[in-house]
Every structure is written in C-alpha cells, then in structure tokens.
Amino acid sequence: MPVIESDCIILKSYGLSEADRIVVFFTRDHGLVRGVAKGAKRLKSKFGSSIEPFSESSVSYFQKDAVELVSIQSADLRRASFDIASRPEFLQRFAYLSELLIIFSQPHDPNETLYRMVRSCIETASDKDASLEAIGVYFEAWLLRLSGFMPDWKSCGNCGRALDAGVQLGYISDLHLVCANCLHLPNARELSASAFAAYSATQRTTPADFAAKYAGDPTELRELSSIFKRIIERAIGRPVPLEMSLDAGAFTG
Numbered sequence: 001m002p003v004i005e006s007d008c009i010i011l012k013s014y015g016l017s018e019a020d021r022i023v024v025f026f027t028r029d030h031g032l033v034r035g036v037a038k039g040a041k042r043l044k045s046k047f048g049s050s051i052e053p054f055s056e057s058s059v060s061y062f063q064k065d066a067v068e069l070v071s072i073q074s075a076d077l078r079r080a081s082f083d084i085a086s087r088p089e090f091l092q093r094f095a096y097l098s099e100l101l102i103i104f105s106q107p108h109d110p111n112e113t114l115y116r117m118v119r120s121c122i123e124t125a126s127d128k129d130a131s132l133e134a135i136g137v138y139f140e141a142w143l144l145r146l147s148g149f150m151p152d153w154k155s156c157g158n159c160g161r162a163l164d165a166g167v168q169l170g171y172i173s174d175l176h177l178v179c180a181n182c183l184h185l186p187n188a189r190e191l192s193a194s195a196f197a198a199y200s201a202t203q204r205t206t207p208a209d210f211a212a213k214y215a216g217d218p219t220e221l222r223e224l225s226s227i228f229k230r231i232i233e234r235a236i237g238r239p240v241p242l243e244m245s246l247d248a249g250a251f252t253g
C-alpha cells in the first residue's frame with residue numbers, strides 16, 4: 001500500500017469517534033480526498049493545527065482500494081489559518097465556498113488550476129480589509145468555469161453575436177446571456193453593463209486585484225452572484241447550500 005503525499009487545503013473536519021476525526025481536504029495532486037486522522041481529537045495529537053479548516057498543509061496518507069476514506073499518516077502545516085479562521089464573516093463565507101468546492105469536485109480527480117485559485121482566494125481573504133463578497137464572486141466564477149458549468153458568456157445565447165462590454169445585456173432562462181438586440185425576448189431579464197464588466201474582470205485578474213477593484217461590495221457583485229447561484233442550482237439540481245442564510249435577498253431575485 002503506497003503512501004501518497006501532496007500539498008492540500010483543509011476544507012473541513014469533524015469528529016468520527018472519541019479520538020478520531022474525519023478530514024475533507026483538497027489536494028494539489030489528487031483533488032478532493034476524505035480521510036481519517038487517528039487520535040486527532042486527543043489533546044496532544046500529532047496533527048495539531050495542521051488539519052484545521054483553511055490551513056494549507058502537506059499531508060501523507062494511505063489509500064486502500066475500494067475504501068473511500070484514506071488513512072492520514074501525517075500533516076505538516078505550511079500556512080496556518082488561525083488568524084483568518086477566528087473571523088466569523090470569513091468562516092461563514094468560506095464554509096459556503098468550500099461546500100461548493102466539495103459538491104463540484106470528483107474525489108481523487110486532480111485540478112491544479114482550481115487548487116491554485118482556491119489557495120489564492122484564501123490568501124487574499126487573509127487581509128482583513130479585503131472584500132469577502134468580491135472574493136466569493138471570484139471563487140464562484142472560477143469554480144463554475146473550471147468544473148465546466150459556466151455557460152458561454154462570450155456570445156449571445158440567441159443570435160450568436162459577440163457580446164459587447166459597456167452596453168446593457170440580458171440573460172435568459174438557461175442562463176446564457178443575450179445581446180442588446182435580443183433583450184426583447186419574452187424570457188430575457190436585464191443584466192447591467194457593470195455586472196458584465198465585473199464578470200469579465202474575474203476572468204482577467206487575480207483575486208487580490210479583483211477584491212481591490214470591487215472593494216465596498218458594489219451592487220454589481222450581488223447581481224452577478226445571484227445569477228451564479230442560479231447556475232449552481234441548475235448544476236446541482238437543488239438549492240444552494242448555506243447561502244440562503246448568507247444573503248437570501250439576492251437569491252430570491
């Protein structure tokens with residue numbers, strides 16, 4: 001039984017028995033993995049803060065064929081999370097985002113671009129002044145794109161014309177965008193030019209630059225995020241987890 005080693009981001013952990021914890025972590029080399037950390041609930045556990053949610057650690061684990069839970073042998077902390085994880089607003093936002101990541105990821109299916117995006121978003125959020133709403137929108141945009149659920153937002157979903165920045169656009173019930181000429185469609189609803197510009201910005205910049213540009217949580221973020229949540233709902237076939245309590249107002253729109 002070979003030992004597998006990889007850098008990872010801890011997504012969540014919970015008690016399994018009196019002494020052990022289950023840890024869900026997103027590895028750079030093997031994607032989403034669930035494992036058991038034996039003895040992790042003991043006071044003098046060898047794991048310490050290396051399996052705290054949103055820490056970045058280097059883990060090694062055994063994987064038995066046909067057993068979903070791997071056996072975590074060791075975890076070395078690379079970047080601690082206690083500063084950010086002590087902030088309730090960070091925990092609430094990232095509990096939701098990591099739940100999305102878990103839903104959208106196939107276990108043991110590596111995606112290094114996604115790994116780097118997630119790590120970069122957590123790093124950006126470690127600046128306590130960074131807009132968590134902007135980071136959340138950036139995360140949603142890239143998670144949808146990298147998992148193949150983002151509709152083509154480069155051309156009109158009705159006539160195929162390339163979409164222009166800076167003009168009023170719309171979206172239709174399958175969540176494709178439509179150009180200004182197709183806004184008359186009976187099921188088209190308006191998308192502001194500034195919300196489309198914010199979407200375009202997610203595709204061109206780092207989370208840190210995006211969060212700086214959209215500091216102050218302007219309304220276009222909320223507009224964009226409410227459409228992302230509809231795309232997520234369609235992809236997973238049920239309501240978006242946790243987010244209902246986060247900003248239920250945006251969701252009902």
Ligand SMILES: [Zn+2]
Nearest residue numbers: 156159179182
């Ligand atoms: Zn059109």
